[in-house]
Amino acid sequence: KNQVEQSPQSLIILEGKNCTLQCNYTVSPFSNLRWYKQDTGRGPVSLTIMTFSENTKSNGRYTATLDADTKQSSLHITASQLSDSASYICVVTLSASKIIFGSGTRLSIRP
Amino acid sequence: GAVVSQHPSWVICKSGTSVKIECRSLDFQATTMFWYRQFPKQSLMLMATSNEGSKATYEQGVEKDKFLINHASLTLSTLTVTSAHPEDSSFYICSARDPRTGDTGELFFGEGSRLTVL
Numbered sequence: 001k002n003q004v005e006q007s008p009q010s011l012i013i014l015e016g017k018n019c020t021l022q023c024n025y026t027v028s029p030f031s032n033l034r035w036y037k038q039d040t041g042r043g044p045v046s047l048t049i050m051t052f053s054e055n056t057k058s059n060g061r062y063t064a065t066l067d068a069d070t071k072q073s074s075l076h077i078t079a080s081q082l083s084d085s086a087s088y089i090c091v092v093t094l095s096a097s098k099i100i101f102g103s104g105t106r107l108s109i110r111p
Numbered sequence: 112g113a114v115v116s117q118h119p120s121w122v123i124c125k126s127g128t129s130v131k132i133e134c135r136s137l138d139f140q141a142t143t144m145f146w147y148r149q150f151p152k153q154s155l156m157l158m159a160t161s162n163e164g165s166k167a168t169y170e171q172g173v174e175k176d177k178f179l180i181n182h183a184s185l186t187l188s189t190l191t192v193t194s195a196h197p198e199d200s201s202f203y204i205c206s207a208r209d210p211r212t213g214d215t216g217e218l219f220f221g222e223g224s225r226l227t228v229l
Contacts, residue, residue, distance in 0.1 A: 034218070043117070043204050043220035044155070089154060091218075096143070096208075097168075099218070103154045 003027045004092050006102040014110055017080055021105045023073040023090030035064050035075045036089045038104070044089055047075070077107075085109045114138060115207050117221030124195055125229055132190045132224045134161075134205030140185035141207035146178075149202040149223075161188040195228040202226075 007022045025033070032051050036044035048057040048064040050073070056065045061078045077084055090102035114137040124130050134144055142163045147155040159180050160168040167180035177199075179191040188207075192199050204223045208216055 036220075041202070041223065041225065043115075043206075043223045045220070046217060049217065087154075093218075097160060099145075099157070101154045101157075106152065 004090055004100045004102040006088075006090050006105050008105060009103070010106040010108070012108045012110060013080055015080060015082055018076065018078050019080060019107065021075045021077075021088050021090075021107070023075070023102055025071050025073070025090075025092050025100075027092055027094060027100060028068075028071060031093045031095065033064075033066060033073050034091045034093070035062070035073075036091060038087045038089060040086070047088075080109045082109050082111060115205065115219045115221045117205055117224050119224060120222055121225040121227075123227045123229065126196055127194055129191055129193045130195055130226060132192075132203055132205075132226075134188045134190070134207070134221050136186045136207045136209075136219075139207075139209045139211060141188075142185060142210065144182060144188040144205055144207045145218075146180060146188070146190050147204045147206070149204060155204060158190075163188075192226065195226070197228045200226055200228045 004025045013019050034049045035047045037047050038044040047062050048059050050057045050066045063076045066073045085108050087104040087106050089104045092100045116135045118133045144161040146158045148158050149155050157170050158173045161180045161182040163182045169175045182188040202223050205221045206218050208218050
């Protein structure tokens with residue numbers, strides 16, 4: 001069983017709509033949890049970073065939440081744009097050398 | 112902000128040849144860099160941790176003689192795919208952590224290198 005699981009695997013929504021991506025983790029405690037956006041054929045780019053004690057973090061239209069009790073994180077995208085089409089990866093850092101990647105959610109925004 | 116650069120962004124080579132991929136941290140010194148491999152529609156898979164001035168640490172199942180890693184300076188790590196075969200075709204990505212943000216701080220990724228072995 002993966003220590004960091006993301007859902008859904010893929011998602012298609014219409015431009016302008018909101019969506020929420022989920023990340024469930026089993027590892028605890030951890031140093032931080034990050035959400036990355038990876039465009040096709042590019043390297044991942046950081047969207048948000050939260051420490052174990054933080055509950056929410058926003059970056060423009062992206063809002064990440066963290067519930068340490070249920071071991072869940074979510075990434076909410078508001079008013080989606082075509083450029084939001086990408087893979088979104090949840091990454092949990094346990095230590096300097098131990099980083100666990102989720103399998104990602106592939107998001108497609110349709111006009 | 113901190114930037115990690117990879118070169119080349121894509122390369123096509125013949126089977127049996129070796130290919131070198133460079134990863135540079137442009138505005139910070141990185142004692143540690145990470146190399147990943149990514150197959151289509153899958154997440155990143157850590158291959159090895161590159162340590163400046165010492166041997167790389169490879170993940171289980173990754174052939175160290177196949178994927179040579181050299182971290183000769185604080186701003187450059189190289190991954191050499193030796194005697195490449197078509198099954199080595201993949202997307203290779205490096206990352207580095209800005210030490211100014213601590214041991215568990217921001218991790219910056221390169222743009223990736225697409226390797227195609229004919």
